[in-house]
Amino acid sequence: MMPDRKKNLQDISSQTYDLLIVGGGITGAGIALDAASRGLKVLLLEAQDFAFGTSSRSTKLIHGGLRYLKQGEVALVREVGTERAIVHRNAPHLVVPEKMLLPLITEGTYGYWATSAGLFLYDMLAKVKMSEWRIMLNKKETIDREPLLRSDILKGAGYYAEYRTDDARLVIEIVKTAQKYGATLLNYVKVEDFTYKNQKITGAFCKDQYGQQDFYVKAKNIVNATGPWADEGRKKDNSLQGKRLHLTKGVHLVVPHYRLPLQQAIYFDVPDGRMIFAIPRGNSTYIGTTDTNYKGDIAHPNVSQDDAEYLLESTNFMFPDVQLTLEDVQSSWAGLRPLIHEDGKLPSELSRKDEIFIAPSGLITIAGGKLTGYRKMAEKVVNMIVKEITETSKQRLPKCFTQDIRLEGGLFENFTEVVQYRENLWKKYKQLSIEEEDIHYLVHNYGKQSEIILQTFQELNTENNNNDIALHLLKAELLFCLKNEMVLMPADFLMRRTGRMYFDMPTVKKYYVEILHYFGIQMQWTEAKIAQETTQIQLLIEELELKNLKNKHN
Numbered sequence: 001m002m003p004d005r006k007k008n009l010q011d012i013s014s015q016t017y018d019l020l021i022v023g024g025g026i027t028g029a030g031i032a033l034d035a036a037s038r039g040l041k042v043l044l045l046e047a048q049d050f051a052f053g054t055s056s057r058s059t060k061l062i063h064g065g066l067r068y069l070k071q072g073e074v075a076l077v078r079e080v081g082t083e084r085a086i087v088h089r090n091a092p093h094l095v096v097p098e099k100m101l102l103p104l105i106t107e108g109t110y111g112y113w114a115t116s117a118g119l120f121l122y123d124m125l126a127k128v129k130m131s132e133w134r135i136m137l138n139k140k141e142t143i144d145r146e147p148l149l150r151s152d153i154l155k156g157a158g159y160y161a162e163y164r165t166d167d168a169r170l171v172i173e174i175v176k177t178a179q180k181y182g183a184t185l186l187n188y189v190k191v192e193d194f195t196y197k198n199q200k201i202t203g204a205f206c207k208d209q210y211g212q213q214d215f216y217v218k219a220k221n222i223v224n225a226t227g228p229w230a231d232e233g234r235k236k237d238n239s240l241q242g243k244r245l246h247l248t249k250g251v252h253l254v255v256p257h258y259r260l261p262l263q264q265a266i267y268f269d270v271p272d273g274r275m276i277f278a279i280p281r282g283n284s285t286y287i288g289t290t291d292t293n294y295k296g297d298i299a300h301p302n303v304s305q306d307d308a309e310y311l312l313e314s315t316n317f318m319f320p321d322v323q324l325t326l327e328d329v330q331s332s333w334a335g336l337r338p339l340i341h342e343d344g345k346l347p348s349e350l351s352r353k354d355e356i357f358i359a360p361s362g363l364i365t366i367a368g369g370k371l372t373g374y375r376k377m378a379e380k381v382v383n384m385i386v387k388e389i390t391e392t393s394k395q396r397l398p399k400c401f402t403q404d405i406r407l408e409g410g411l412f413e414n415f416t417e418v419v420q421y422r423e424n425l426w427k428k429y430k431q432l433s434i435e436e437e438d439i440h441y442l443v444h445n446y447g448k449q450s451e452i453i454l455q456t457f458q459e460l461n462t463e464n465n466n467n468d469i470a471l472h473l474l475k476a477e478l479l480f481c482l483k484n485e486m487v488l489m490p491a492d493f494l495m496r497r498t499g500r501m502y503f504d505m506p507t508v509k510k511y512y513v514e515i516l517h518y519f520g521i522q523m524q525w526t527e528a529k530i531a532q533e534t535t536q537i538q539l540l541i542e543e544l545e546l547k548n549l550k551n552k553h554n
Contacts, residue, residue: 005486008184009208013215017043019385020204020219022191022233023226025055026167026371029174029185030378030402031223036183037405038386038397043217044183045206047190048299049492050175054227055371056168056496057335059252059277059288062087062095062372063162066122066267074125076353080372081126086403087375088163091173091410093418093447097132098164098279101146101266103318105153108269112136115158123160134160146263148319162265164279167371168496169445172485176408187486194222194237194363201237201361210488221385224365228298228336239359245367246341247295251307252288254331254502260285260315260322270314278315282441284330284503287311294336301334305549308332330505331544340368356380375402409447418443429454432461433469445498446480453480471511475518482522490516490537501544512537 019035021028024046032044046052062084068076088095102119104112119134135158142157143149175185188210195203195216203218224233228247234240257280265279278287290307312324340355354369354377364384369377379400386397412418422443426436434457442450457476464472481487481497494515495501500508513534520530542548 005186005210008186009189009211009213009215012043012184012217015041015043015218017041017217017219018221018389019043020045020217020222022204022222022224023229024050024171024175024185024187025053025225025227026051026171026174026374027055027227027366027369027377028223028225029171029178030374031225031366031381032183032185033174033178033181033405034375034378034382034400034402035385036178036181037402038382038400040382040385040389040397042178042183043219044175044178044185045189045191045204045217046185046187047209049187049489049496050185050486051168051171051496053229053299054335054338055171057250057252057333058167058371059250059279060165060167060286061098061162061277061279062165063370066118066160077122078125079376080370081122081128083372083376084163085127087165087170087372088415090403090405091165091170091407091447092412092415093410093421093444094170094173094407095163095165096418096444097415098162099264100160100162101142101264102158102160103142103146103149103266103268104155104157105269106155108153108155109273109275110158112156119158119160128161132161134158146266148260148262148321149266150318150320164265164281165371166445166499168499170371170407172497173407173409176485177405180408185486187492188488191233194361196361199361201359201363221388222363223381223385224363225381227367228338230338230365230367233363234357234359234365237359237361237363239357239361239363243355243357244341246339247293247298248337248339249292249294249301249307249334250289250337251303251311251334252286252332253303253308253311253329254284254286254505255324255328256330257283257285259324259328260287260319266318268318271317276311276314278319281503282437286503287315291337298336301336303332303334303546303549305552307334308546308549326546326550329546329550331502332546333502333544338367354380356384358384378402409449411448418447421448425450425454429458432458434473435469438473442477449480449484453477456480470507471514474507474511474515478515478519479522482519490519490533491540493519494537495540501540505541505545509541512541 018040019042021031021044028044032042036042116136123133137157139154139156190207190209191204192207193205194201201222205216207214226233231240231245262280262285267277269275316323357365366381389395426439453476456479457473460472460475478493481493485497487493516534
């Protein structure tokens with residue numbers, strides 16, 4: 001994508017955009033797609049990589065909002081359930097059905113009848129298909145489904161429908177779809193400051209952090225969609241007044257699946273009264289999340305000893321035969337929730353609703369919200385901009401129709417068709433000694449783009465004497481991402497495009513030196529630059545593996 005990037009950077013200063021979006025997470029990407037599809041001239045700038053912050057560090061579930069039902073937020077459950085169905089329809093390869101087991105325990109959060117009624121109402125409000133409605137299980141049925149659960153306090157369980165995703169891949173597919181509708185989106189471009197005329201915001205001074213080039217952008221409307229950094233944008237605009245962000249930290253740990261071999265995802269009680277998830281994914285199981293106040297480095301929230309031990313102890317409480325330790329942790333991540341502050345409330349009590357702030361300058365800031373609700377958040381923001389354009393210029397623009405836009409790779413009628421496509425690819429390519437789980441991984445990351453990667457893999461396999469299937473597949477995947485997904489740095493690929501640094505760390509550790517060398521050749525890097533980036537990835541691996549904590553523990 002480098003030639004396109006250079007051209008885009010050259011063209012930007014000569015344009016006037018209807019909308020400049022600052023921030024390339026799920027909210028900013030959603031706004032870009034909505035605005036571009038309605039005919040607006042759109043530019044999105046992200047200071048790091050797309051989905052660098054919160055949008056790659058969530059629990060990776062497209063929730064129906066069960067916990068909101070307990071808080072009495074019925075309308076929110078209905079809206080979130082509707083949105084979940086839409087994003088599943090538009091990207092069925094990426095937003096996949098995930099059955100969730102909710103164990104009921106002595107003195108737990110939920111009782112049997114309250115759970116039964118609550119899940120029934122949840123299914124109704126979230127418009128779950130009747131074939132997927134909740135079922136209630138007795139103690140024996142629950143243990144049959146999940147033998148690892150401790151039995152002495154177990155009373156039964158609810159078994160209900162949720163959806164799992166890869167949050168960063170969802171963002172990048174929205175970015176690519178927005179590009180198809182004419183939006184310009186660039187990562188590694190920082191908005192340094194805003195410009196004004198008659199006290200109204202008119203543009204921004206920017207820096208290309210990859211090529212170290214400064215430039216200026218003119219825009220009729222500017223949206224600050226920077227998640228945890230939203231208040232920093234409001235400070236630049238001198239409009240940080242009234243409500244502010246309240247950042248809380250959520251930590252997840254990844255362990256090998258053989259160490260926590262769950263049969264399905266589980267949402268379970270822990271001794272302090274909270275509930276956490278344990279979710280199997282490929283050869284791993286991940287556990288999370290914490291919910292604590294955060295005031296540190298926004299770009300690099302850390303996993304502390306307390307965070308890790310809390311999750312491990314909580315898991316060992318519910319699955320006593322497992323006895324996980326820090327040595328079992330293969331990877332980890334910490335993400336920040338940009339919530340709206342409310343005096344006197346604990347982190348877990350703060351609303352997850354989004355809120356829009358309009359500054360006297362005209363800067364629009366959107367904050368709060370959940371991954372599942374990104375499309376509706378975008379619609380609200382773009383509706384405001386379209387209304388202003390209609391009133392001032394009499395230009396007529398269409399209503400939002402992103403509910404009908406299939407995301408890149410997601411051109412399937414339904415999930416059944418995804419499964420069929422996956423099976424057909426396996427039949428077609430298994431003679432190349434590729435594993436079935438690799439086909440599964442590709443289809444649920446790239447959808448119908450998978451075959452492009454497999455064709456490249458076939459070429460690499462034919463050209464090279466080295467018959468290392470896993471390495472060739474990694475190289476083919478890298479070439480696809482370099483060409484189509486604006487990958488500029490190794491972590492963009494290993495972490496946010498593929499999720500491998502989270503869920504396939506053994507493969508990353510085996511091949512990262514060769515992959516970074518191959519990466520460097522494609523990017524025309526010097527040997528010194530390749531060595532430098534290789535060292536950075538090594539340090540990142542150690543950070544994700546919690547090497548520092550393990551050393552302290554020993």
